[in-house]
Amino acid sequence: MIGVGKIKQYSNVLDKPLSKGKQEVSLSAFAFLFSELVQYNQTQVDNIAELERRLEDAGYAVGARVLELLCHRDKGNRRETRLLGILSFVHSTVWKVLFGKVADSLEKGTEHEDEYMISEKELLVNRFISIPKDMGTFNCGAFVAGIVRGVLDSAGFPAVVTAHFVPMEGQQRPRTTILIKFAEEVLRREARLG
């Protein structure tokens, strides 16, 4: 009768086989959870900048783990070491796993060498969110910006990442642009590598 009708017990989380990442939950379950995250953080701050920073922190924790998980599962324990490589990793691989699709666009800033933008017409976390007028430019995409910063930072590409609404011609809702501004050292290293 050994093991009959019993699930195997693992004493350590690392002994457990890594899931394939195909499991899903309903979008509403996530939306409810995310809304609680935002509401809780609203009670902890007195201004919008602080709220965005806290959401970003929460996202950072997710991003750092996503990088580790994906590098291990999808890339045979290797990670991107070049700027464009890591950007397209975020834009395609990370986005696909987290949001079920590749991000709408990845662009290089025209004015600054160190700026890149990932844009999404309807960011998953903003689907059920409307911002009250008195909250100005607040964008819950700060959470996703945090995820991006978490991935980049943990991969050795420190950057400042922010989320912005960008109004679109003929569209009712603005799209969200995640603006990535890499640290100087990243660009210097990139230049050296040629």
Add this chain to the structure above:
Amino acid sequence: MGPERNPKTTRLLGLFWITRNPRLLRAGLGHNYAIQSIEQRGSSQIFNFTVLSSRKQIKGSMPPVAPRSGDAIFANVERVNAELFTLTYGAIVRQLLTDLEEVEEVNKQLDQMGYNIGIRLVDEFLAKSNVSRCVDFKETADVIAKVGFKMFLGVTASVTNWDADGTSCSFVLEDNPLVDFVELPDTCQGLYYCNILSGVIRGALEMVSMKTEVTWVRDMLRGDDAFELQVKLLKQVPEEYPYKDDE
């Protein structure tokens, strides 16, 4: 009578909540209302509405809509990767631990968050599942386990450990998307990591007139072989029509 003192409207605010369709109100009792207009009187909003359907009418005049299975609903709703959900939940718990420091406080806050979710989630549950009124607590528990858990988390729970008078039972979860990648450090041994779930169940049941107490009996993160949530029915609030017409 001034609109502020109109019992229809004052009671309305306590008993109804607004669905995603802002012009449609739905009561926990299963009555649908359409809002005709909204007036702003001072700080309160006055809703003028007409009754579209009530459960009684549906029963009498229309064939009942068949309840849908949890699998069928889950297959039809929009879904997201469970890892995003898991990691986001982890980020929330970590934030709470940093902010509140005391594990007990974190348990409380998670339960409160779950409660907030539960009172809104039941609306979506009723709208999508087509379940008719459960005759007793046993049926309610079954529906939660087979339909509720499945349609939101994609897992099913089993119902066991009924007490003699049918007012207390356990949900057993072998698969729980909240806890992938999780291990409790020594400093958090008192943490009920999934406490949000107990809040959800308590909140959702309260909206369908059942006061419950939900406690963890087994927790895989604490070395048990499954997750077991005990739900105890404390009180069934009798249903009453939201207002009397002659008031």
